[in-house]
Amino acid sequence: MVTTIVLAYLLVVLAIGTLSHRLFRGTSEDYFVASRTIGPIVLLMTLFGTNMTAFAVLGASGEAYHVGIGVFSLVGSAAALINPVIFLFVGTRLWRLGRRHGYLTQVGLFRDRWESRSLGLLLFVALVGLIIPYLLIGVMGAGLSLEAITDGAIPRWAGSLVVCAVVLAYVWSGGLRGTAWVNTFQTSVFMSLGIVTFAVIVDKLGGLTTAMALVAATTPDLLIRGDAITPWQFLTYTCIPLSVGMMPHMFMHWLSARSAETFRLSVVAFPICLAVVWLPSVLLGVLGRIDFPDLEGTAANSVLIEMVGHYAPGVLGGLLAAGVCAAIMSSLDSQSLSLGTMFTEDIVRHYAAGHRWSERHQIRLGRAFVGVVLAVTFVLAQILDQSIFALAIWSFSGLAALFPLVAAALFWRRSTRQGAIACVVCAVSSWVYFLLRSGGDPGYTLGEAGVMPVVVMVAISTAALIGVSLLTPPPGPRAIEKFFGSVGCRSV
Numbered sequence: 137m138v139t140t141i142v143l144a145y146l147l148v149v150l151a152i153g154t155l156s157h158r159l160f161r162g163t164s165e166d167y168f169v170a171s172r173t174i175g176p177i178v179l180l181m182t183l184f185g186t187n188m189t190a191f192a193v194l195g196a197s198g199e200a201y202h203v204g205i206g207v208f209s210l211v212g213s214a215a216a217l218i219n220p221v222i223f224l225f226v227g228t229r230l231w232r233l234g235r236r237h238g239y240l241t242q243v244g245l246f247r248d249r250w251e252s253r254s255l256g257l258l259l260f261v262a263l264v265g266l267i268i269p270y271l272l273i274g275v276m277g278a279g280l281s282l283e284a285i286t287d288g289a290i291p292r293w294a295g296s297l298v299v300c301a302v303v304l305a306y307v308w309s310g311g312l313r314g315t316a317w318v319n320t321f322q323t324s325v326f327m328s329l330g331i332v333t334f335a336v337i338v339d340k341l342g343g344l345t346t347a348m349a350l351v352a353a354t355t356p357d358l359l360i361r362g363d364a365i366t367p368w369q370f371l372t373y374t375c376i377p378l379s380v381g382m383m384p385h386m387f388m389h390w391l392s393a394r395s396a397e398t399f400r401l402s403v404v405a406f407p408i409c410l411a412v413v414w415l416p417s418v419l420l421g422v423l424g425r426i427d428f429p430d431l432e433g434t435a436a437n438s439v440l441i442e443m444v445g446h447y448a449p450g451v452l453g454g455l456l457a458a459g460v461c462a463a464i465m466s467s468l469d470s471q472s473l474s475l476g477t478m479f480t481e482d483i484v485r486h487y488a489a490g491h492r493w494s495e496r497h498q499i500r501l502g503r504a505f506v507g508v509v510l511a512v513t514f515v516l517a518q519i520l521d522q523s524i525f526a527l528a529i530w531s532f533s534g535l536a537a538l539f540p541l542v543a544a545a546l547f548w549r550r551s552t553r554q555g556a557i558a559c560v561v562c563a564v565s566s567w568v569y570f571l572l573r574s575g576g577d578p579g580y581t582l583g584e585a586g587v588m589p590v591v592v593m594v595a596i597s598t599a600a601l602i603g604v605s606l607l608t609p610p611p612g613p614r615a616i617e618k619f620f621g622s623v624g625c626r627s628v
Contacts, residue, residue, distance in 0.1 A: 138286050141454030145325075145461065146302050149318055153306020156314035164498040167311035168240050168477045174316055174392040176401040182316045183402050184409045185323035185466030186385050187219070192413050193326070193463045194277050195524035198436035199578070200421030204358035206370070207421070212414035216407035218377035224403050226381050227390040229546050231399070233619065234391040241474075242387040242542070243482040249545045249619055250553040250611065253486070258557060260482050262538070262564050263384055267471055268513065269531040273524050274468035275300060275510075275517040277437070278461060284441040285457040296517050299461060300510045303469045307476075308503050312392055315469045322462035327412055329459035334416035337447045341423065350426050358422050369581055372588040379535035381542050384478060385470035413463075437524050472513075476506035526578040530571055537563035537593035540601050548605075549616055555605030563597040 165171055174182070200207040230245070239245045243263070247256030275296045282295030290298070306314050341347035352359055380386055393399060417440065424431070424439035427446055431439055444456045480502040541559050544551035570589040574580030581587055 138450075138454040138457055139289050141451065142282065142286070142290075142457045142461065145458035146298065149322070149465065150302060150305055152318050152321055153310045153314040156306075156310035156317045164480070164495050164502075165238075165240065166313070167499045168473075168481070168502065169234075169388060169392045170311070170313040170316060172235060172392055173394055174313075174389070174398070175394055176398045178316050178320050179389065179393050179398050180402045180405055180409070181323040182319040182466075182470070183223070183386065183389055184406060185319040185326075185463075186389060186470040187215075187380070188323070188326075188410075188413050188463055188467065193330075193417055193460055194281065194437050194440060195273065195528055196414060196417040197421030197424070197440040198434075198438075198523065199525040200358075200418040201424050201431060201436040201439045203579075204360070205418055205422055206360075208414055208418040212410060212418070214374045215377040215380075216410045218374065219380050219410075220403040220406050222378070222381045223390075223399055223406065226542060226546065227386075228396045228399050230387060230542075231390050231393050231396060237618070240388075240391065241478045241481050242382070242384060243478050244486075246541065246545060246556065247482070247486075249615060250551075250556045251615055252553040252557065255553060255557050255560070256482055256486065258560050259538075259541075260478055262534075262560055263382075263478065264475060265564075266531055266534040266538075266567075267384060267475060268509075268516070269527045271468065271471050271509065271513040272517055272520065272522075273527050273531075274464045274471075275513050276520075276522075276527075277524055278464045278468075279517065280438055281441055281457060281460040281464070284438045285445060285453055285460075287445070293518055296514055299465060299468070300514050303465050303472065304507055304510055307469050307473050307506055311499075312388065312473060315473055316389070316392065318469065319466040322466040323409075326459040326462040326466070327409065329455050329462075330413055330416050333444060333448060333452065333456050333459070334420060336452060337420065337423070337443055340447045341426070344419075347423050347426065351422055354429070355425050358425065367586075369579075369586040369588055372591040375536050375588065375590045375594055376529065376532045377536075378539040378594065379532040382535045382538040384474035385467070388474045388477060389470065434521055434523050468510075472506045472509050473502075475509050476502040476504075479505040522576060523578065526576050529578040530567075530576065533570075533588075533590040533593060534563065534567040536590050537567055537597045539594065540598040544601055544605075545619070549620055550605060550610055551601060552605040552608045552611055554608040555601045555603075558604040559597045559601035562600040563593060566593040566596050 196207055196212070233239060233245060237248070243256050243260050246259055247253065278299035279292035279296035282290040283292040306318055310317070338344050338347055348359065420440050420443055424443050428439060428442050444453050448456065480498050484501050485498065538560065541556060544556065570580070570593065574589070580589065582589060582592065
């Protein structure tokens with residue numbers, strides 16, 4: 137039954153992606169940014185769906201199983217406050233610049249802003265390296281979920297492969313428009329099914345009050361912040377959501393908006409949507425300690441699936457499996473497409489400018505790179521055994537360390553090419569250093585105070601950008617006029 141429901145859901149997703157192809161205009165701009173025609177509802181749903189990966193559904197519940205309800209305040213509440221601000225002040229400005237100058241990728245925008253080919257190549261490599269762990273979250277989560285919820289009828293490798301194949305099919309067919317349509321549908325699915333699943337499980341536990349009392353009787357530390365999360369760790373986690381400003385897939389969706397006013401619904405409704413997903417995931421992770429008290433390490437990634445299998449088998453279990461697939465694919469598609477777009481626009485077209493690439497060839501190259509990215513990610517997912525929460529936190533930390541770059545590009549005229557390059561080098565170097573030193577532990581902190589390394593990384597990259605910019609000649613008037621004219625700086 138569960139397997140049948142999942143397969144039926146995947147067929148529906150494929151059908152939606154295929155239907156979107158009928159509106160395909162045959163141009164690279166249409167394939168990569170949907171000809172900048174996405175309206176407010178679709179933009180909200182695809183931005184949220186793209187942001188809510190297996191990290192929010194499986195990673196949050198798995199981490200809450202170990203740490204407690206403080207996980208929501210660490211990431212969920214911070215994102216609810218910071219992400220809309222970035223949408224408003226960064227997303228709208230990037231949209232205007234993209235609309236005015238025809239940008240399809242952030243690499244192209246930054247390369248143009250500081251008139252540096254070297255910066256563009258360096259940033260491309262950095263972004264691909266930081267997004268791969270993010271992609272792994274989806275592929276690993278897909279295999280884990282389908283294996284657990286079907287009692288092994290779909291092996292982990294097969295679940296990962298099927299999801300990758302479905303994503304590749306509709307991304308290949310519909311580009312960003314197909315991705316946005318599918319994400320709108322999938323976001324609606326996993327939000328509604330998440331609420332239903334939470335209500336069913338809590339009801340079978342005797343109500344939320346009774347269930348929390350059971351947790352309090354055995355593991356009361358899970359219901360308070362306690363010693364697992366220090367005040368400084370709590371405070372410095374707020375830097376993590378800055379990563380939204382440098383995510384290639386978020387940038388791509390921002391560029392697809394019909395107008396600047398399209399962003400307003402996302403600014404207002406994003407925190408509400410986030411709470412609808414994060415709160416049930418965190419609470420179910422905590423409640424998982426009642427019936428599954430002995431899950432260790434990465435095994436906690438499947439606690440939500442285990443609870444569904446225990447309390448809501450059959451049809452509801454199949455529907456939840458479909459919901460988990462929805463959460464996973466709604467981010468996996470955008471991430472892989474964004475890398476394909478950057479490869480086509482910022483590597484092939486830019487460095488092979490003497491070759492006259494047709495629109496058809498550009499689209500083919502983008503599709504091919506998406507296939508390569510998904511294939512590599514699938515292979516890595518079969519080799520690595522890592523916490524989904526850990527992969528997400530370290531990926532976000534690296535992207536957050538690059539946030540000063542977009543802030544300087546949009547708001548600081550005096551920033552220079554050399555300063556931007558120094559920012560990227562320092563961000564990547566500090567990320568690699570702390571990642572190796574921590575061993576991939578998402579709870580790794582600095583000193584007794586418990587400061588998250590992302591704060592130090594952001595501080596280092598910011599200092600490098602400011603210091604080197606002030607020590608080097610200011611940018612020329614052409615770039616300044618292009619990026620800080622009335623259109624580029626106009627407020628919402």
